[in-house]
Amino acid sequence: MLITGGTAHAQDGSAGPIMLTTMSTSLHHRAIEHLGTRIVSGALPTGHVMLAEQLEDELKVSRSVVREAVRVLQSLGLVETIKRVGIRVLPASRWNPFDPLVIRWRLAGEGRGAQLRSLAELRSAVEPVAAELAARNAPEEIRRELLDVSLAMRDAGQAGNVAEFLQLDIQFHSLLLTGSGNEMFANLVGQVAETLTGRTVHGLMPDHPRETALQWHVDVAEAIAAGDAAAAREASSRIMRETISEMEAGWRDQPRVFIPRQQG
Amino acid sequence: MLITGGTAHAQDGSAGPIMLTTMSTSLHHRAIEHLGTRIVSGALPTGHVMLAEQLEDELKVSRSVVREAVRVLQSLGLVETIKRVGIRVLPASRWNPFDPLVIRWRLAGEGRGAQLRSLAELRSAVEPVAAELAARNAPEEIRRELLDVSLAMRDAGQAGNVAEFLQLDIQFHSLLLTGSGNEMFANLVGQVAETLTGRTVHGLMPDHPRETALQWHVDVAEAIAAGDAAAAREASSRIMRETISEMEAGWRDQPRVFIPRQQG
DNA sequence: TGACACCGATGTGTGCTGACATCAAAACTC
DNA sequence: GAGTTTTGATGTCAGCACACATCGGTGTCA
Numbered sequence: 001m002l003i004t005g006g007t008a009h010a011q012d013g014s015a016g017p018i019m020l021t022t023m024s025t026s027l028h029h030r031a032i033e034h035l036g037t038r039i040v041s042g043a044l045p046t047g048h049v050m051l052a053e054q055l056e057d058e059l060k061v062s063r064s065v066v067r068e069a070v071r072v073l074q075s076l077g078l079v080e081t082i083k084r085v086g087i088r089v090l091p092a093s094r095w096n097p098f099d100p101l102v103i104r105w106r107l108a109g110e111g112r113g114a115q116l117r118s119l120a121e122l123r124s125a126v127e128p129v130a131a132e133l134a135a136r137n138a139p140e141e142i143r144r145e146l147l148d149v150s151l152a153m154r155d156a157g158q159a160g161n162v163a164e165f166l167q168l169d170i171q172f173h174s175l176l177l178t179g180s181g182n183e184m185f186a187n188l189v190g191q192v193a194e195t196l197t198g199r200t201v202h203g204l205m206p207d208h209p210r211e212t213a214l215q216w217h218v219d220v221a222e223a224i225a226a227g228d229a230a231a232a233r234e235a236s237s238r239i240m241r242e243t244i245s246e247m248e249a250g251w252r253d254q255p256r257v258f259i260p261r262q263q264g
Numbered sequence: 265m266l267i268t269g270g271t272a273h274a275q276d277g278s279a280g281p282i283m284l285t286t287m288s289t290s291l292h293h294r295a296i297e298h299l300g301t302r303i304v305s306g307a308l309p310t311g312h313v314m315l316a317e318q319l320e321d322e323l324k325v326s327r328s329v330v331r332e333a334v335r336v337l338q339s340l341g342l343v344e345t346i347k348r349v350g351i352r353v354l355p356a357s358r359w360n361p362f363d364p365l366v367i368r369w370r371l372a373g374e375g376r377g378a379q380l381r382s383l384a385e386l387r388s389a390v391e392p393v394a395a396e397l398a399a400r401n402a403p404e405e406i407r408r409e410l411l412d413v414s415l416a417m418r419d420a421g422q423a424g425n426v427a428e429f430l431q432l433d434i435q436f437h438s439l440l441l442t443g444s445g446n447e448m449f450a451n452l453v454g455q456v457a458e459t460l461t462g463r464t465v466h467g468l469m470p471d472h473p474r475e476t477a478l479q480w481h482v483d484v485a486e487a488i489a490a491g492d493a494a495a496a497r498e499a500s501s502r503i504m505r506e507t508i509s510e511m512e513a514g515w516r517d518q519p520r521v522f523i524p525r526q527q528g
Numbered sequence: 529t530g531a532c533a534c535c536g537a538t539g540t541g542t543g544c545t546g547a548c549a550t551c552a553a554a555a556c557t558c
Numbered sequence: 559g560a561g562t563t564t565t566g567a568t569g570t571c572a573g574c575a576c577a578c579a580t581c582g583g584t585g586t587c588a
Contacts, residue, residue: 026542026543027542027543028335028543051567051568052567052568053567061543061544062543062544062545063543063544063545064328064331064542064543064544064545065542065543065544067328067332067568067569068331068332068335071292071332071333071335071336072335072336072339075336075339075340076339081567081568081569082552082567082568083550083551083552083553083566083567083568083569084551084552084553084554084565084566084567084568085552085553085566085567085568086567086568087568092447093447096362096363096364096451097447097448097451098360098362098363098448098451099360099362099363100360114447117446118446118448119448121393121397121444121446121448121449122390122446122448122449124393125390125392125393125394126386126389126390128389129385129388129389130389133385137520138522139522142522174524178522178523178524178525179522180385181520181521181522182381182382182385182386182520183356183357183361183378183382184361184362184382184385184386185385186523186524186525187360187361187362187525189524189525190525256401256445256446257445257447258402258403258406258442258443258445259442259450260438260442260450260453261442261447261450261451261453261454290569291569291570292570315540316540316541317540325570325571326570326571326572327570327571327573328569328570328571328572329569329570329571331541331542345541345542346540346541346579347539347542347577347579347580348538348539348540348541348578348579348580348581349539349540349541349579349580350540350541351541529588530587530588531586531587532585532586532587532588533584533585533586533587534583534584534585534586535582535583535584535585536581536582536583536584537580537581537582537583538579538580538581538582539578539579539580539581540577540578540579540580541576541577541578541579542575542576542577542578543575543576543577544573544574544575544576545572545573545574545575546571546572546573547571547572548569548570548571548572549568549569549570549571550567550568550569550570551566551567551568551569552565552566552567552568553564553565553566553567554563554564554565554566555562555563555564556561556562556563556564557560557561557562557563558559558560558561558562
């Protein structure tokens with residue numbers, strides 16, 4: 001495809017030479033974002049085949065950028081490249097559901113409900129165990145901080161200060177996960193924060209959290225401070241049960257899939 | 265920076281305990297593998313800076329290959345690229361601990377013990393919840409299959425048939441996770457299989473699994489078949505407790521880290 | 529004389545392009 | 559229908575232009 005001489009880096013748009021750059025992210029990231037969101041949203045359905053050249057044209061970027069973006073999407077399980085065929089969109093069962101990018105894209109689109117359910121269920125599984133581990137292993141400083149935050153949460157909750165409560169809630173659960181000393185648990189902090197903010201933003205959160213729920217957070221912190229693993233687990237379980245039942249309405253209509261994760 | 269010297273492309277020639285591989289022999293994959301293993305193993309320490317040109321030379325590949333590989337490693341949180349500086353190795357707290365590649369590399373090297381502990385703890389958190397969900401939601405076919413497999417496990421266990429037991433064990437837990445209808449749980453199948461084989465290969469598995477443990481698997485399957493979520497959870501919890509206590513010795517000396525997840 | 533600010537040189541990632549290699553699907557020949 | 563050739567896509571390579579962070583030199587001011 002000879003492209004005639006003109007400026008190769010034609011930054012379309014009328015305005016002249018400047019204005020590019022600092023457009024937030026690199027071309028590479030923008031390409032990943034563009035393709036990722038369209039695949040996860042379903043705009044590019046499973047089995048859809050694209051050509052690298054077509055993507056260059058569509059995204060107005062060069063081969064390098066397209067190729068590097070496709071490589072990353074490939075490592076996320078979103079696409080595969082086949083010689084003589086092109087770049088094929090893979091079924092959702094091949095996506096890596098733990099990748100932050102994939103989670104973000106799903107939360108931004110159709111799959112939001114199902115994604116929130118998955119995260120909430122994962123949280124409900126992990127947090128009680130994290131509380132147990134924290135009670136056994138967490139350093140003194142984290143135990144103390146957990147106590148402080150839980151008490152502050154109670155105050156903010158009783159005062160109906162939603163914004164501060166959310167911030168403390170996130171901090172509490174982050175400390176809990178970090179304090180477990182399990183790096184996989186600790187890495188869920190971001191996703192947990194996402195579900196908590198999601199709950200608040202979507203009005204699933206009562207203005208005044210139930211008094212008992214507030215006390216449970218204090219119970220968790222006190223049990224961890226005291227090194228009582230069983231109590232920490234039990235109190236955390238109660239929080240999780242409450243949380244799930246609060247949010248359940250948001251995804252009741254979402255279908256579940258029972259397809260084994262394919263390949264590796 | 266003396267590096268290499270020896271075999272640059274040293275593909276573990278020894279008996280690879282893990283079966284995947286298939287060695288796609290793509291230059292791109294080899295570059296990822298080469299750098300990934302060396303970073304995760306600690307051969308390239310945190311903060312170490314490499315130059316793209318140096319990597320081309322070291323791996324004997326062109327710019328494109330190096331750049332695409334670095335992009336992928338960047339998306340895994342293993343490295344960052346800085347203009348005018350080079351490609352810098354990031355601390356382990358930035359790695360994505362859920363990525364299959366990272367997990368595989370850690371299992372293959374120093375971090376094996378810590379990785380197995382993380383996976384086992386994650387499993388112990390997830391499986392009881394998965395059992396609960398399966399009891400509520402799994403399709404009839406999976407419930408039936410779970411029952412069949414659990415009975416076959418009991419037979420193989422009593423007969424001391426280790427190889428067959430392992431295979432059935434993996435199948436059982438895969439069915440359980442898949443049957444939960446939670447895509448994140450289902451995606452842990454591969455990692456669970458890894459821990460199970462690891463346990464067997466490293467002799468942490470008794471030749472004749474305890475009779476009670478075998479029965480617990482049947483209990484889980486029967487509870488799921490009957491739709492009894494609480495019983496399924498309880499029986500699964502028992503299995504997890506037993507499993508953890510069996511394997512615990514393998515990682516008792518591994519240090520825990522309490523660093524909050526970084527980046528975003 | 530010394531400390532600080534400015535500014536250009538330098539080096540390295542980022543992005544673009546043309547060319548060739550490779551390989552598998554599709555078309556073709558026998 | 560089986561084997562062979564053609565075709566068309568990704569895979570790989572090499573060179574260039576550009577953006578920009580860092581470094582070091584130079585000038586100014588105290």
